[in-house]
Amino acid sequence: MKRYDFKNIEKKWREKWLADKTYEPDLDRASRPFYNLIMFPYPSAEGLHIGGVRTFTGVDIYGRCKRMQGHDVFEPIGLDGFGIHSENYAIKIGKHPKEHAADSEKNFYRQLSEIGNGFAWDKRLETYDPEYYRFTQWIFVQMFKAGLAYRKKASVNWCPKCATVLADEQVIAGECERCQTQVIKKDLEQWFFKITNYAERLLQGLDHIDWSEKVKIAQRNWIGKSEGAEIDFKIKNSDRVITIFTTRPDTLFGATYMVLSPEHQLISELAKQIQNKDEVLRYIEASRKKTQEERQEAKEKTGVELKGIKAINPANGEEIPIWVADYVLSGYGTGAIMAVPAHDERDFEFASKYELPAPIVICPHWPEKTCPILDEAYTGEGHLVASGKFDGMPSEEAKWKIAEAVGGKRKIQYRLRDWLISRQRYWGPPIPMIWCNKCAKWTPEREENLPVLLPDVKEFRPTGTDKSPLANFPEFYKTTCPECGGEARRETDVSDTFLDSAWYYLGYLILGDQKSNIKNQKNPFDNERISRWLPVHMYIGGAEHSVLHLLYVRFLSMALHDMEFVDFAKASYGDPISVFRAHGLITKDGAKMSKSRGNVVNPDDYFMAYGADAMRMYLAFMSPLTEDGDFRDDGIRGITRFLGRVWNYYNGARTSDVQRTSDVHDVSETVRLTHKTVKKVSEDIESLSYNTAISALMILLTQMEKAQSSFADVAFLLMLAPFAPHITEEIFELRGSKESIHKAPWPKYNPAMIQDETFELVIQINGKVRDMVEAPIDITEEAARSLALAREKVKTLLSGTAPKKIIFVPKRLINIVV
């Protein structure tokens, strides 16, 4: 018996699938479309990460099963190779990003083909392809026209190492998402996308999509909705007011001072009246220089009182001081707060330090007891005290009553901020906007002129200034105004890489399509096709993108929807992805993979040594796809042994039945087990529990080796096909099939066949297992009782004691309580 030659056989089938276009559905005619989407990788020269391989093959197992179940599965692949991550990598290895893209593209597509996925290769795309970013730019233009792209000067996140601004979502614990450098704040004029317009839709939509709960929670927290009121505080001897946002208007009587954020414009407006102006300006300057980390490290709050001006508490008419302090953020609410030390932890800390009064206005046990002396803020609910006519009112009720009484407006506030789109980098799509001095405004490049090509330049490295490297190339930025024809200047920043990936699932459907031509029509999206395939049926990817890609992709889809370019998702409020599952992460021998540990798994070595089928199965067998897994070289052996047994079984060398002649199993038992296995494997694949599906297949194979059954032979092979597509295809062909196994119908089970006739009745005494006996599946309680009590062992143990109680659980156990 020749051993299974995976190298040649796997290669043979991959070539045949490609030639036969086995995995290329007809996008315009598919009758049961199933969009099986994988987060496309960004290519580094290191190649695919083993975690990526696990995800890709895991998604493919699901897709192959769906295909066999009769769906037209569309499983496209591409490369997210534009953007700062790829550019940084290119710089690191001393290559031009374009050159690096070409190299890594080749390497990635090789690896991606070797894993044996049923990719729709004809539809592959790369975000740095001008044909692709033509649309990225076109989308920017539409966003601008719809008022969703705008420029503003703001205090923004700046990464000194990457020399570019970053979106809030790309700042992780005060550090740059890409290079872990401390991010600082800079005041710059930048392009933003108005994602805040969609805060409520993004929040509501979460209730209508089937996504991993942890991603939904992360998005809810990020959007950060809170309900409260905006209340004006008058400034004494001034016609100006300070507007604050609070979620606790019920504590208004306890507001003993106010705080403005250092960036608050009122400070300069009131400058004349501030007696300690120099001190205030010094404080503002100092806090601006702090990095995020310094702001956090300096746990102790600081601030300076604006001497010479006072605000009036609208509830009780008292004059209260105004402070400036950097614990109040300019980007949230109105950038100003009323401070209620007794009922807010931060205000309490600040007030304690600067000896400001902290009167209690919410009492937790009114009226039974007096209010406690506080050694920390009380932030819970209670009844009002020291609040004039509101005394005794429950705080929840007083919220809106007090807000109303002082003319406050109900207000819903979101933590979410607008998406900063500009990047001062080279390797990205130039933002297609033109500034004309004469017209004194920004105008988008004409759509028929898109793409604005990224010029091929040698000096692509970040400049370290506020400008992109493209600002050094007059031949790039010098242009004419699309409106007046006069001299004008192009925007030299490029757009955020997350804009590239926010629409790629649409790209797979429209790119290279005759009808999708932005030169000739208003709407390049072929809605017939798009509506056929969207929303995406299954999307699997990393939870690390919860508030990055996964938020942006929803936002952009909603925006395109509202602009009436796409109409696929009326039912889902514009949400583009019906089902999302977050996969787990892979460790090696119990530790996180890292170069310094030297435990990085290079997929190429393993695919070479064991073949794609074995690797796919091992990665699937490790743990459920949605959970973390631990990669161990030892573990692969079990799978290669299993595949060897499969090969031998179908080639007439039933490995172990000779030795197991003592076991006499009849065919019907094998058939029954097969029906059960079909049910289990089908369900397990649906829930991405591939590990238990494979375990069931192993058990079935062992049974098949003991007793033959042609029914089991076929069903087993079909069920194994999604996991091990090559070997099953080869066996299928050897058995005389002309069609691909991957288009064969998924086996069905007969519910009548999975019903057992008997079961092991567990006999417990006081909850402890004491005996077991085979019993008919439908045994009555009466019968089970007498059966159990008649057992010798039970009699001995009871030794005449009468049972107090007997609990019978059908198909499971009987528990005798004494």
Next chain:
RNA sequence: GCCCGGGUGGUGAAAUUGGUAGACACGAGGGACUUAAAAUCCCUUGCCCGUAAUAGGGCAUGCCGGUUCGAGUCCGGCCCCGGGCACCA
């Protein structure tokens, strides 16, 4: 600090959602085949007591309590590990 996950043999992990804890594998030990090795196959394998015995018994799912005839699963308190958010008023 807050919000999510998670903690089960030497290892990766199962457990029909309150009903036989450890399926399926890996590793280890023993055996068969072989001149030998590899490969393959068979047996054993949670811990402890105990037996001539694969008789019997006890303890075990991070820790401490509770509910229940019965708890890995539910409740309360605590300890670790991983991830996310972090002065959001």
